[in-house]
Amino acid sequence: MFEITSDNLQHLRPSRKKPFFPLNDRLHEYLVKHGREGKLPASYKDLLRFVYSRPLKDKNGRDTLWETVSYDSHEWEYLRESLVKLYAILKTEGDLSFVDHLDVARVDFCSFGNSQPFRIRIVNKLNDNYDHYYIKPADASRVYGLELEHLLSPDRITYLIHHETLVEEHIAGIPGDIFLQQHLQNPEFNPIRLAKEFVKFNERSFVRLLGDMRSYNFIVNVTPDIEDIQYRIRAIDFDQQSYEGRKNLYLPQFFKENYSFVQLAQQYLDKNSIAQYQTEERTMMAFRLVSARYRVKELLDIMHDDTISKPAKIHELREELAAHFKQPAYMRCNTMGQMVKTHLKQTLRKSLLLIPKTKSRFAD
Structure with a gap:
């Protein structure tokens, strides 16, 4: 072997x-039934409106193939609040009681990947602990893959869909x-x-x-x-x-x-x-x-x-x-x-x- x-x-x-394959109506109905789909405060298209990017290096100064992106101040205020709420929806089913001590530390973009994902770093302002999640274009292949991973692998996985946006937890x-x-x-x-x-x-x-x-x-x-x-x-x-x-x-x-x-x-x-x-x-x-x-x-x-x-x-x-x-x-x-x-x-x-x-x- x-x-x-x-x-x-x-x-x-x-x-x-x-190529990307769109989600059909039956798949959307399945996702709604099993709690995978609902209205989200930010979309993949919202994140594409960045005005500047710079290469992201690792702790040894090597290129990571990711870029840290920036937005104009007016755009950022709305986006920052939406991304914190989106994290709450992903992690606690929308419980916003703790979001006041959360903030967006960084938004990274990878043009190298097939899905060209955004990676969102959320930081706890009280203790500087951080977590990540990803926002990507919704693709039927990936959704089937995520579901089969959740059902047939040893590990459970959390993700959400809204129209053409896919949000995934960090593994x-x-x-x-x-x-x-x-x-x-x-x-x-x-x-x-x-x-x-x-x-x-x-x-x-x-x-x-x-x-x-x-x-x-x-x-x-x-x-x-x-x-x-x-x-x-x-x-x-x-x-x-x-x-x-x-x-x-x-x-x-x-x-x-x-x-x-x-x-x-x-x-x-x-x-x-x-x-x-x-x-x-x-x-x-x-x-x-x-x-x-x-x-x-x-x-x-x-x-x-x-x-x-x-x-x-x-x-x-x-x-x-x-x-x-x-x-x-x-x-x-x-x-x-x-x-x-x-x-x-x-x-x-x-x-x-x-x-x-x-x-x-x-x-x-």
């Missing part, structure tokens, strides 16, 4: 510019590329546990068809344990949910940016251990699927007829997955939503059948 050639690494590149952790640069030589570093977690993350991404999980699109959380430390890898970019046509673009192991993670798995894990961790992850995903089966079904029924990719990519992916699993059911998929549903059945069927008293239609 983790055997990689230089040819794979050289030619595996996601699409440079993925704290060490970016994967930074972790590789700065933490592999740490004397407390446990390569076996990180290799195990990468295998599970690789499996999780593939099962739900989340693409482009290069090291800077996921983070690593480090948690002290009884006598050691544990790792958790979390996706932080969901633009490439079920968009690409090549199967290997949904497997993080095939990106050259992740090669150090793959080397750890090859060095410290044998085939039986890798197979065990893959089965463990699929089993846990099956339990989550059964637990949220009605909401997952509702989401996939909407996704079933939605357009979130190009016909050529859909045809390419269904052919590769059909050949990989020797399963002709993929060839009947005409949308990426149909592909995700078929793929969940294919990859989780064995685990679903082992769950006692499961009546999930996904196991049929």
